[in-house]
Amino acid sequence: MPVRLLLLDRFDTQSLLSRITIPVLIFHSVDDPEISFAMGQQLASELGARATFIPMSGMGHYPHRQDLSDQVARWAQERHIGGSN
DSSP states (O other), X not given: OOGGGXXXXXXXXXXXXXXXXXXXXXXXXXXXXXXXXXXXXXXXXXXXXXXXXXXXXXXTTOGGGSOOHHHHHHHHHHTTOSSOO
């Protein structure tokens, strides 16, 4: 059963977008059964230059099962986030 049918309190991400002022990294799998790929793309589009969207495949709703640390570290380094340069 899709989680969206069980949720009583939906998280309204769109209403918070204007408050997000930092860079955002979005991983989204094309085969996510819970949140449509199009919704992930729309979120990235609405965030504009603040967002980096990385499409994935074969991960369903759990891309964290894959080691993404190299991609995250590279993204953070390119934006001078954390650590010393």
